[in-house]
Amino acid sequence: MVSCLVCCLCFIIFLADRGLGFNDCNTSTCGSFGPPVRFPFRIRGKQPRHCGYPQSEFHLSCSEKNDTVLQLPNSWKLFILEIDYKSQVIYAKDSGGCHFRRLISNLSLSVSPFELMNTRENITLFKCPSRKIQGWSYSVRQIPCLSDLHYDFLGASSYYLIENPDLLSCTKIHDYPEVALMDNLENWEGRNWSNPLLGLSWINPTCKSCEAKGASIKFIETGAVLGSVLLVAAVVLLYRRYSFNKMEKEFQSKIKSFLDDYMSHKPTRYSYADIKRMTSQFKDELGQGAYGNVFRGKLSDEILVAIKVLNISKGNGEEFVNEVGTIGKIHHVNVVRLIGFCADGFRRALVYEYLPNDSLQKFISPADDKNHFLGWKRLQDIALGIAKGIEYLHQGCDQRILHFDIKPHNILLDHDFNPKISDFGLAKLCAKDQSAVSMTTARGTIGYIAPEVFSRNFRNVSYKADIYSFGMLVLEMVGGRKIVDITKDSDEQIYFPEWIYNLLEEGEDLRFHIEEEGDAKIAKKLAIIGLWCIQWNPVDRPTIRVVVHMLEGEGENLTIPPNPFNSGIQTKKNPKISGKRLHSELDAISETE
Structure with a gap:
């Protein structure tokens, strides 16, 4: 009722000062068989401008053959066959006989008041080698207006895609809402779509409630007076129903958003x-x-x-x-x-x-290894990309995702060496405001596991565990070697993070191979950030958002962090330690605890 009053009110006030009469906006058609045209549409030359909604797409025209023409952006003309005012949907055909050509050219309706009708099922457009598809069915049909001697274009229902193995030889073009491509008896030719109807809906203006009750919009000369009365009534009704309507709309919006997102992105x-x-x-x-x-x-x-x-x-x-x-x-x-x-x-x-460059593990090498070393600038970009991926997992989703296994082997690289976090087999979900997660056993890879994950001598486990693993990964990238050099005898293994900390603390230059100007700054910045991330106390580690800012900055203002190895063992200038030094003093969590 409220929407009906508001819709009527808007157009009464809009037309009142023009002194328009009662019969100016009668229903009109293009020829004897065209669809009835009334508000929000109008036919140019047959109905006054004020009879239609101000947006230009609602102003229709008649062709020489008395077709009702809808002009869309990018010079796309449609012939309207039917207008469903109650559902606010129009059914139309492409004036050129093949609207699929427009659809596959990534036509955008974002600037138009219309959108393709949506549904839970899709029709997927495929480009296939000619005569390769044998299993024609109702769900898989040819599109003759796109096909030629070399290729067949097919439309297939998404529900049946996997049941037709021949489609694996085809190239997927795009998904379209199934209801947007309406079929009827005239268009059905057994095995193909010749030119199915296109379903377009509009949201504004909306007068569904008026239409459902058989009401129509009428304009009278005393519209200003009546409009004032209706305005007061509408404001009162809207105020009383505001809370309920707001809650209901938010709920419906969440449901629609979930279904749209799920259908378009689900595996x-x-x-x-x-x-x-x-x-x-x-x-x-x-x-x-x-x-x-x-x-x-x-x-x-x-x-x-x-x-x-x-x-x-x-x-x-x-x-x-x-x-x-x-x-x-x-x-x-x-x-x-x-x-x-x-x-x-x-x-x-x-x-x-598929990511062609394998994992980051393949490229962990010293800076003087020209066959594998990626360069300091690219290493910085990779570290930044990984940090942004972790930031998305921690802050960008509805629930916080803790990975618990950040390491070079689980960082994959695409053809441009952009990093992508993989392997979520050990991941846990928790609420964003949850400060700790429950753990029944340690999870992760030795060398990258945060102390609090491995032992209950420390505080509760939180998202800071991923920060620790990221810090170890960055230090491994900087050093071009494993955190512990396993090529040495057990008693002579070098713990690289502690070695690099001692160099920074003493103000010495990092002993890395540097070729280009600025590489030394990048190496030092990455080393400092890595050491901040591996602080033993989780409270002392930065959040991943702070890490991203540090990586994006120049690095001159970065300070050397506190000694991350102050766990009761005296730090040596050139530490040679056991390969298990990292967790030598920690009590392991039992599976039965």
């Missing part, structure tokens, strides 16, 4: 047969991990993927649940993308985007 579920086909029967193995083997695969001729086949003899399914439950819902340039998964009987697999 695809594959069968085990799909996994075998993508990997060509597991032909190309990329590597092995604690929970399974990783294989190179193909979604199509142009899209490569990395597929981790989980080992059913290890773990209890937590690895699989953590991966799908965390990165399956998040999207960030510095977090690896989970494309899909397989849960077929007892078989489990995870399908990731």
Whole structure:
């Protein structure tokens, strides 16, 4: 009722000072068979300008053949076949006979009052080698106006994509809402879409309540007086219903936002047969991990993927649940993308985007190793990218995601060496305002595990554990070596973080290979940031947001942190220590505690 009053009020006041009469805005059509046109639309030359909504797209025209023409941005003309005023939807056809051409050219309707009708299911457009698709069905149909001698263009329902194996030879073009491409008996030709209807909806102006009750908008000469009365009534009603409406709209908005985001970003579920086909029967193995083997695969001729086949003899399914439950819902340039998964009987697999440069571990090397060293500027960019990825996990999601296994092996590099955090098998979720998380056992990799994770001699475990692991990773990047040099005998191993701290504390130059001007500053900045991050007391470590600011800054104002190794053992100038020195005094957490 309120929306009906407001809608009527707005246009009564809008037209009152023009002294417009009652019959100026009668329904009109283009020819005998065109759809009835009334507010918010008008037909140019047949209805006065004030009969339509002020936005230009609502001002229609008639073609020479009496088609009702809607002009959209980018000179796209549609012939309107029907206008559903109650649902606020128009059904139209492309004037050129093939609106698919417009859709695949990334047409934007953002500046238009119209949008493609949405639904929970999509129609996916594929480009396939000609005559490669054998299994035609209602859910997979050809689009003749795009197809030629070399390629067939197909539209396929997203619900049935995996059930048609021939589509794996095709290239995916785009997803479109299924209801946006309405079909009818005239367009159905057995195996193809000739030119299906296009469904467009509009949000403003809205008079759904008026239409649903059979009411119409009428303008009278005494509109100013009536408008004042309606204004007072509307304000009173709006005030009384404000709290309820606000809560209801927020709830509906959250539901719609969740469904839209889930349908557009959710990982695809594959069968085990799909996994075998993508990997060509597991032909190309990329590597092995604690929970399974990783294989190179193909979604199509142009899209490569990395597929981790989980080992059913290890773990209890937590690895699989953590991966799908965390990165399956998040999207960030510095977090690896989970494309899909397989849960077929007892078989489990995870399908990731393929990153050609492998992991950061491959490039941990001294600065004088020209075959593997990436350069100080690139190392700084990689460290910054990792920090931004951790910042997104800690602050950018609805829940805070603690990774608990940040290390070079779990940092993958794309073709431009942009880092992406991977392997969320040990991750935990917690609320952003939660200061600590419960742990039943230590998790992570020795050398990167924060003291509070490994032992209860320290305080509770929090997001600062990831900061510690990041600091160890940065120091390993700076030194171009493992945190502990395992090539030495056990009694002669060099603990690099303590060695680098002693050099900085004494004001000595870092003993790294420097070629270009400015590299020494970058190396020193990274070393100082790494030492800040590995402070033994979690309270002394910076937040990841502060770390990002430190990496983005010039570094001149960075101060050397307190000694992070003051844990009751006297620091030596040139420490030669046991490989287990890091946790030598810590009491390990028992599984049964």
